[in-house]
Amino acid sequence: MSYKVLITEDIDKEGKDYLKKFGYEIKIAENIREETLIKEVKDCDAILVRMALITAKIMEAGIKLKVISKFGVGVDNIDVKEATKRGIRVTNSPESNKNTVAEYTMGLIISLAKKLFLYDRELRKGNFNIRENLSMDLEGKVLGIIGAGSIGKLVATKASKGFGMKVIEFKRNINELEESEYIEITDDLEYVFKHSDFISLHVPLTESTKNLIGEREFSLMKPEAFLINTARGEVVNNNALVEALLNNKIAGAAIDVYEGEVPSEDNPIFKLENVIVTPHTAAHTEEAMKRMSLHPAIGIQEILSGKDVSWPVN
Template structure:
């Protein structure tokens, strides 16, 4: 019997074509509410998830479900603990957008340092004198990277090799190899105090929720910038707004928000010293293609009895 894959939302045709080539029936859910997904998942062997919330109730309704695969990297919208209890493998697209997000991060750093958005906004109003508001060079500036995983490491490499910047990486473990141009620390306060740019690349967990709050921002240099392309919940939005309003830091670039879609009255949108973008760090043509194909590969690996290339949980360990 043909195995069925449920897409909670549509994806690029590359991923769908891969699944169909491998012999799967693909269906797109009628909606993303919990009640609809509970009904849609009942006859499916796999789910490919974008932004829909995959709750315990949805997972428990998946009588045939063997794998939940994420379009993208962050799985905070999937109840991984419940999936593991049910013996369901969770996979993601861990390598699909590393370089894409790293490039975007460097772009935000350039935009902040050179004041591109401010110049554009003011010149359109006829303010040619805005040219006297000076930007800064990146050479010799220090970028502090919190979350030295695959994306963080690429940001560090591009910053050092491309712009002659210095890097401080926050390390939670001691099993690492020293790299040229990079200084390591286990002390987040040291990183915040000594960085001209602080870039966040951590997943949203209990440990990282509100990781950057009023105390942490107060440690940063007044001329420093904060860049968040990780998850909205990693930063205390109110603390960031207050810091930007009172010039406690020079500026920020924010691509992610609590609850995914920000409210229209988010106070960040009223500030001139912050760049806001709609969670688009991974949204390039190439990135979206990879984020469609990689979770499809994960589904095929699991359903064909292979160990997935990008596992999130360890189902086999739970069975022991």
């Protein structure tokens, strides 16, 4: 039986070649506006989605729709509750970019600790004496990890085993066997913020994590501590972050994600010199892009062929 897959935004050829190998017909969406996807999904059995919003109206129009598969990890752009109600399976690709994001996170932590961006900027101005503004060692410093999933655990491993950092993982359900010489597990969020030199966020965007980090959390942090966000922009209250940075309540931040995905040009975060900003690129390596294209294609094939699903969401 021939199936048709709607790809909302183009992907690497690995994913498309995989689908074609099984005889799937591929349709690339003209754009990601809801009205466009409503028209284009009508004869499709599956959607492979990157950042497009997959709404109830799109699912309603997809009269043949059986599976929605996510390029990447976060499924906050998919109405999973509606999909479940309609019997539409949702899959994602949690194994595709976890090491890539973990490496990027460590790069941001190193850049903050070693003041790489400050040194680069000032030396280009002729300020050789900026070297007197001393950086810090990571060994012995405390890294607080909010979100001890696959990426958070990899960051913990790299930080503790690679750099000799002490790690505190925030986790709601604690298994004491998970603790080690370098890694402490706690269900006390306040404790993490009070005792960490770096806080790294790795939680998905849900109703419970939206604005999880705000004025109160920043007030608990050490004035010499840093925040790193490679999770989702909406997890952090942007106004509270700006206020904390402007008033030196924290030493700095590294931000890869923003509310609404694409940040507004007048976002005050861009005017601050104690912040590293990057355009949601933590997972954007050549290798990860290939995996993120292939893995959702695998999810589609598994569901439509009746096999066990490697990365189920619902």
